[in-house]
Amino acid sequence: MNRLFFSFCFLLVCSVLILPATSPARAQTFISGTVITSDGMVVASGVVALERGELHNNEFETGGVIGPDGTFKIPLPAGGPWGLHVYSEGYLYFPLQVRIKENEDNEVPVVLPVDGSRKDDPQLSDFRFEKSAQGRFRVRMTVRDGNDNLGPQMLAIDGANFKSYRLVPVGGDVADKKANFPEGEYVSVEINGDMDELDKSQWFFVAADHQCSNGVIYSGLNQSIFAQPKPNPEPLSCEIPGIWKSNFDKTYRFTASAPDQFTGEQFEGDLILKKISKKGDLFHFSFVFDNEDGRADLALNCSELGVELKGSFWFPKSGRKDTWVFTKLNNEKKTISGEALFKNNCIVCHFTDSKAKKVGPGLQGLFKSERLPSGKPVSEAEVSRQIKQGGGGMPPFAHFKDEEIQALVEYLKSL
Numbered sequence: 001m002n003r004l005f006f007s008f009c010f011l012l013v014c015s016v017l018i019l020p021a022t023s024p025a026r027a028q029t030f031i032s033g034t035v036i037t038s039d040g041m042v043v044a045s046g047v048v049a050l051e052r053g054e055l056h057n058n059e060f061e062t063g064g065v066i067g068p069d070g071t072f073k074i075p076l077p078a079g080g081p082w083g084l085h086v087y088s089e090g091y092l093y094f095p096l097q098v099r100i101k102e103n104e105d106n107e108v109p110v111v112l113p114v115d116g117s118r119k120d121d122p123q124l125s126d127f128r129f130e131k132s133a134q135g136r137f138r139v140r141m142t143v144r145d146g147n148d149n150l151g152p153q154m155l156a157i158d159g160a161n162f163k164s165y166r167l168v169p170v171g172g173d174v175a176d177k178k179a180n181f182p183e184g185e186y187v188s189v190e191i192n193g194d195m196d197e198l199d200k201s202q203w204f205f206v207a208a209d210h211q212c213s214n215g216v217i218y219s220g221l222n223q224s225i226f227a228q229p230k231p232n233p234e235p236l237s238c239e240i241p242g243i244w245k246s247n248f249d250k251t252y253r254f255t256a257s258a259p260d261q262f263t264g265e266q267f268e269g270d271l272i273l274k275k276i277s278k279k280g281d282l283f284h285f286s287f288v289f290d291n292e293d294g295r296a297d298l299a300l301n302c303s304e305l306g307v308e309l310k311g312s313f314w315f316p317k318s319g320r321k322d323t324w325v326f327t328k329l330n331n332e333k334k335t336i337s338g339e340a341l342f343k344n345n346c347i348v349c350h351f352t353d354s355k356a357k358k359v360g361p362g363l364q365g366l367f368k369s370e371r372l373p374s375g376k377p378v379s380e381a382e383v384s385r386q387i388k389q390g391g392g393g394m395p396p397f398a399h400f401k402d403e404e405i406q407a408l409v410e411y412l413k414s415l
């Protein structure tokens with residue numbers, strides 16, 4: 001944990017993420033996600049490029065477009081490690097090491113930080129498609145950069161075929177990928193395909209500099225693809241439960257366990273979180289790393305720029321200490337349990353294992369009878385109505401969401 005940070009933009013946004021939560025098995029392997037931003041928006045335009053293997057090895061291979069609803073879904077030829085890069089104009093680009101499970105749709109949380117200084121963004125122009133041989137072509141573009149810190153990411157993305165290509169300086173690639181890349185013309189490898197049949201509106205060009213700034217993203221028709229981001233209907237909540245990324249490139253999930261108590265797990269790591277508790281304004285962490293007990297005091301900061309947990313950690317025995325910063329990536333998806341809702345709201349008045357009256361009628365076998373205790377015919381609609389509106393001595397539960405009512409109905413059906 002005391003290893004040095006990467007230089008440049010890696011400091012900001014890199015992370016290693018292995019998500020256990022994936023949707024049920026499907027025949028194909030996908031990576032998908034919704035691109036939200038630290039200032040509470042969902043992006044409406046952008047592109048995604050993926051490197052096979054380790055992040056920043058520059059083996060770009062697949063890619064795709066972010067839809068107007070901020071989502072992307074890209075088929076991958078294989079599982080295992082991939083480097084994910086997400087770009088949207090006005091935000092810093094987001095690199096993330098992901099581990100892909102085969103034959104599943106791997107959902108990844110992406111939060112783009114606001115790009116506070118747009119003036120130093122790389123400038124792209126002069127996009128060209130050039131036939132190089134029969135059935136083969138190259139793409140070219142010109143790149144300028146006011147502050148002369150271009151990185152190796154000069155990309156062309158073929159959205160229709162889910163491909164990405166890294167363009168290199170016409171004079172030859174730069175060996176040291178951390179060096180500043182030259183301004184000027186960049187060209188792709190030879191790409192298979194009939195140039196006359198290309199749908200240039202489905203090609204995209206983007207470049208990023210060493211500070212993770214990407215400028216305008218263009219289509220192959222030389223048009224900016226920018227669309228205004230929309231407010232995020234579910235902004236990042238200012239609370240501990242959720243998925244977080246630390247400044248040590250690790251991803252965590254924190255869960256509420258009791259009032260002011262939380263549990264946490266680190267994905268694919270060797271840090272064990274033993275206890276998180278809130279005292280006053282601070283969250284106290286106790287953990288084990290490298291067989292050594294550690295402590296941390298972190299404060300929750302919520303602002304327009306994001307939701308952050310920040311403070312220091314230390315090891316009482318060795319005295320080692322450093323800064324720990326967590327950035328929130330996702331709210332925790334709350335699973336709605338009909339049984340839990342029933343226990344918390346209904347059990348005081350209804351038995352579930354008999355038809356005997358408590359305050360209200362016993363609900364055992366409710367959906368297996370023809371009529372409800374009131375004499376009305378059994379139906380989901382009538383039971384939902386009773387829950388929402390109450391009546392006959394039962395209070396209304398008008399604040400329940402449709403999913404909660406549905407979960408309760410499913411639970412009642414099981415009785």
Ligand code: HEC
Binds near residue numbers: 345346360361376397
């Ligand atoms: C304060 C007591 C109370 C609570 C809490 C309560 N109920 Fe009831 N419930 C009743 C009473 C009393 C009736 C009988 C109403 C009637 O006869 O019209 C009833 C009736 C019902 C019925 C039968 C409706 C019918 O047409 O016969 C269902 C189903 C039901 N409740 C479900 C629930 C569920 C689900 C919850 C929790 C979300 C809940 N109740 C919470 C008191 C309660």
